[in-house]
Amino acid sequence: MIVNKITYKKLMALAGLFWFAYLIFHLSGLFYFHLGEEAFNLYYSWLNNSPIDTILRILLLLSLGFHVYIAVTRQLSNNSSIGTKYKKPYPKAVPRSVAWSGALMLLFFIIFHYFQMHEVESVTLYKFLVDTLTKPEMIIIYILGLTTITAHLHHGLTNAFQSLGLCHKQYNLIVSLILFVVMGGYISIPLSIWYA
Numbered sequence: 001m002i003v004n005k006i007t008y009k010k011l012m013a014l015a016g017l018f019w020f021a022y023l024i025f026h027l028s029g030l031f032y033f034h035l036g037e038e039a040f041n042l043y044y045s046w047l048n049n050s051p052i053d054t055i056l057r058i059l060l061l062l063s064l065g066f067h068v069y070i071a072v073t074r075q076l077s078n079n080s081s082i083g084t085k086y087k088k089p090y091p092k093a094v095p096r097s098v099a100w101s102g103a104l105m106l107l108f109f110i111i112f113h114y115f116q117m118h119e120v121e122s123v124t125l126y127k128f129l130v131d132t133l134t135k136p137e138m139i140i141i142y143i144l145g146l147t148t149i150t151a152h153l154h155h156g157l158t159n160a161f162q163s164l165g166l167c168h169k170q171y172n173l174i175v176s177l178i179l180f181v182v183m184g185g186y187i188s189i190p191l192s193i194w195y196a
């Protein structure tokens with residue numbers, strides 16, 4: 001039973017790491033934005049017509065579903081252990097209500113963002129992005145989305161390293177540095193629009 005729990009936690013960490021790898025892939029594509037409208041639209045029209053896109057969408061959906069399912073079942077099992085002798089301790093620094101509110105906001109952001117980016121019809125993707133990221137309500141949604149993903153990844157990556165047998169403290173600084181670079185990359189897209 002305990003072995004199973006540990007295996008599920010490792011698989012959950014791997015599913016999270018797959019999403020993190022996707023975030024880097026996604027960011028590398030978004031960098032075409034800085035090369036101009038033609039380069040950006042060309043890259044996305046290539047990606048959307050490539051089998052990589054379909055494979056990625058299926059893998060992202062499966063890994064997200066698995067990640068969320070294990071997170072929920074682990075939390076429920078921990079709740080039901082209240083009052084018994086053994087109760088799994090949670091990281092002291094993050095209250096459960098805060099961690100779950102952040103995770104829910106992130107899930108809503110991913111679903112919202114996915115459907116929003118696939119409703120582009122009458123204009124090119126570049127123009128759609130410029131138009132979207134200049135609307136005040138969208139700026140708030142994207143700032144909240146990027147903030148929750150940074151917090152979730154900071155907690156998730158340090159724990160994923162730990163689940164895979166790598167020392168927590170040693171990797172804390174590395175995780176912060178990686179997140180600073182990756183999230184800085186994402187923020188550079190709206191910044192380049194606002195200060196163009």
Ligand code: HEM
Pocket residue numbers: 023026030044047048053056057060110113114117118125129142145146149186187189190
């Ligand atoms: C400033 C931040 C971001 C910008 C400007 C941005 C932009 C885009 C664009 C232009 C697309 C459309 C791609 C297409 O037509 O196929 C897209 C798709 C997507 N984005 Fe983002 N994105 C951002 C942040 C994020 C974040 C933080 C996540 C994950 C948590 C994310 C997850 C996705 C997913 C899952 C898709 C769909 C992928 C697919 O259809 O293959 N994005 N994004």
